[in-house]
Amino acid sequence: MSKDLLFEIGLEEVPARFVRGAIEQLQDRMEKWLSSIRVNHGAVEAYATPRRLAVIIKDVAEKQEDIEEEVKGPSRKIAVDENGNWSKAALGFARSQGVSPEQFTFKELGGVEYIYATKSSKGTETSEVIAEGLLQILHAMTFPKFMRWASYDFKFVRPIRWMVALFGSDVVSIEVAGVTSGNITRGHRFLGKEIEIKEPSAYVEALRSEHVIVDIEERRAMIVKQIEELAKEKNWTIGVKEDLLEEILFLVETPTVLYGTFESSFLHIPQDVLITSMREHQRYFPVFDDKGTLLPYFVTVRNGGKESLDVIAKGNEKVLRARLSDAKFFYEEDQKLQIKDAVSKLESIVFQEEMGTVGDKVRRIRKIADALAAKLDIPADQVESVSRAADICKFDLVTQMVYEFPELQGVMGEDYALKAGERAEVARAIFEHYQPRSASDQVPASMIGSIVSIADKIDTIVGCFSIGIIPTGSQDPYALRRQAAGIVQIAYEHELPITLDAIFEIGIGVHESMRVMKRPADEIRKDLQEFFGLRVKKLLSETMRYDVVDAVISAQYNDIVSVTRRGAALMNAVVSEEDFKTTVDSFNRVGNLAAKASNASVSEEVFVEDGERKLYDAWKATSPAYQEAIARHDAEKALSLASSWKEPITEFFDSVMVMAEDEAVRANRLGLLASIDQDLKSFADFSKLVW
Structure with missing residues (x-):
């Protein structure tokens, strides 16, 4: 059996910039708390307005899950003495696990027998642990700024004025800072009234009847839709910035979009000044024509219905007029100042x-x-x-x-x-x-x-x-x-x-x-x-995989143009070239042995095998062009030239014993590999690529 769980925290108006983080935190804490106490549940729904944070958790199990776990103890050698009796170590393990030694079983692990204790725990009724959990969550909540009120030591983002805590139709009773939970919530501050919530599933619609749109995304969609309809009706482009829309979203409980106007004489002030004044000080959206020119209108969102919008508009116009008059004065005075x-x-x-x-x-x-x-x-x-x-x-x-x-x-x-x-x-x-x-x-x-x-x-x-x-x-x-x-x-x-x-x-x-x-x-x-x-x-x-980034940065990142082009070329090769892995494998074989070289000097006279001569000739013929491509930041060409060394490198390792007994031959071969590796390392550390 299961029931829905509702927890609503009613508050004084919370600053808009705090609401999103607060409700996400409450949702996360409640979900983790139920998991930690072994209570199964369904979807977790979060709701928020300036005056409330609420979470509804669907299908919460009425009882914790029973658990049965097996705990490994000491080995048989330690647990049983020479007389076949339980040792102090075994008896101590039994006490620590709350079981009797007779419940021990033996199991082999890695060739050694250990004692195991099986612990069983019956789940308690969920209703018995909810109150304690909600109190823990309330006290654990964190915010950018806290408040204390009255004589209470408890602190929160804003004073708590009411709480609703319901498990099914039953009230979960908790008390914080003089406020006791119940099933009574409050509607819109001016348009609504107190209302009884009979069960969690009735919460959203009950608040809607009292002029509160508690669903965050529904409220946002209402604002956007009204703005779009107004823009279409007036043939305007309304400048909606996401950060301002987010702020307004948490300033209102019932959103109604309206518009007002201001004197066109203010338009001689730079457009950015007017827009900033409207957005930052008044939370208004600016209005533009189809060419992007600012028009003498503004759009705002009322926390209420459509009644007397003309009166509301005039009030906003009066406030904005004062703001723009200040801006006009500042603008004119500033121009008297010499640079x-x-x-x-x-x-x-x-x-x-x-x-x-x-x-x-x-x-x-x-x-x-x-x-x-x-x-x-x-x-x-x-x-x-x-x-x-x-x-x-x-x-x-x-x-x-x-x-x-x-x-x-x-x-x-x-x-x-x-x-x-x-x-x-x-x-x-x-x-x-x-x-x-x-x-x-x-x-x-x-x-x-x-x-x-x-x-x-x-x-x-x-x-x-x-x-x-x-x-x-x-x-x-x-x-x-x-x-x-x-x-x-x-x-x-x-x-x-x-x-x-x-x-x-x-x-x-x-x-x-x-x-x-x-x-x-x-x-x-x-x-x-x-x-x-x-x-x-x-x-x-x-734009690049982490291993590609690590590879090119390991070469050098001092030159931004170089590192970005090398990264782009390497990323393209890794993603699109089917046989590039074999090329990288050959580069890494060179690097592994090059690490054994004492220097990067090479002498043609010391060559013995055709394989080492061919590799030297192939590298020597293209190394200058390769280095020039690196210097000119032509990463595609540099990588192409380096890739041309794959075949002679493969032939070299197939036909040449690098660690020859002759010390001079061995040093010369290692020097050749070190020289090639130096060139490769100027492009990337290919060993960091992950396949």
Whole structure:
């Protein structure tokens, strides 16, 4: 027999960003708890709104499973003394397992007889253990932030106001922080009322009757459908961002989409400012025409029905008008600020106590960017733009608009720079140097923006590493992992002819010349290589098998263009070439014996067998072209040339005794294999491939 189990925690409104994690945690904990107490069950359904977390578990068995397990004890030799009596070890084992020695059985394992105890345990009624389990789950829940209320020591994400705990139609009685569970839940705060839940299967529909759509996906589908219908009716494109939709999903219990308008005079403010103000401050979706131009409308979601939507719209319009008026004021005031005056104000903003002000950082960015531009040998006119962009890349940090909307840094810098008469490529680089802002963001499109972006990021990374701020575990306050990944992504997508080591040297050199570092440069360099190696590995892992990634990284990952092309070529060969395994086997045979060589010197005069001459000739004829292909990052050609050595390698091993008795012959043959292995290892460590 089985019954459904319902557990609902009624709360004060939970911050939207906490709800998803909270309900997933509750679902997971309840499922694991039932498994741990040997109670079979069916599907586990999770429900959540801003005011409740609820889980319904279908077909929960009314009784725990009986268990019978066999436990191995000491060997017969230890368990039985010379008189045939049970030893102290056997008697102690019996006590520890709760059985009598008469229940022991003997079984042979690996040629040795051991005693075994069979333990049986009858399952208890599920109803007898549910209350204790629910209390354990409540006390074990974790959240980004906790609250205590009244005089209770208990803490939770928000104060608990009611609880529903039902096993079938029976109430499971528990008490937490003055709240006792029952079968009464609450509907919509304003539209609904308290309602009795007679059994778990009635929960969803009972709440629906009180204006609460408790099913997360149903509520989301309602919002999306209403937005799509409004967009079709008005011939609009409504800008729905998934993160904002997720937030709104957990702000409402009964969603109703509506729209409002704002004065078209605000449209002369940059589009990004208006969109940010609507999304970040008001949780509104912006509206565009079919060409992507912002329209003077917004879409929002009401927590309630369709009554008096015009009144609700007017209230939202009034609030938005005030927000946009502030934005308009900030925008107009900021344009009165000269760029040079803004840059001078950066001297009073502390970037990091031991790394100085933002002004100090800008000077380092300029030096690093200039050095990178020289290393990349870009045209002279671009060099000038790199320098200017580096000098003013942070000036918008002191503007009122960025102070109000920090996420607009770079966006406002580009707009204000253009209005101040800066070159378009310089202004664009101010925006681009923050890219990529996240794993899903684009890299800078221009070379100027790319150089300044790398300079900014490596300055922060080297500076932090130099004072011992290195990410560990989940701690990464300066987002160094994201910035390192950004450098790798830029180098990869633009195929920059510069190595990671060269970037490190430039960054370390500038910091050494401009500030005192707490750690030796060699230590910093070593940590940087390891830190960036993980970022390169992650980049390659997005499109390649783990063993292919390990193989090419083992050769070297310092040159991003090289390692990505070698990885792609090797991945293609592993996947599509049927006989590539035999090629790799031949490479690995070379590597295994090459490890025995004292050096990689080869003398043709010492050759004895045709097999070694043929291998030497085949390798010698193609090695220069192979090395040139590696240098030019032509990985496909390099791998093709290396693969041409398979046949002579196979013939060599079939016809030549490598470990010859003559020491000179043996050393020469090992030297030949070591020379070939050196070439192969510059492409990949083929022994890491898994078949």
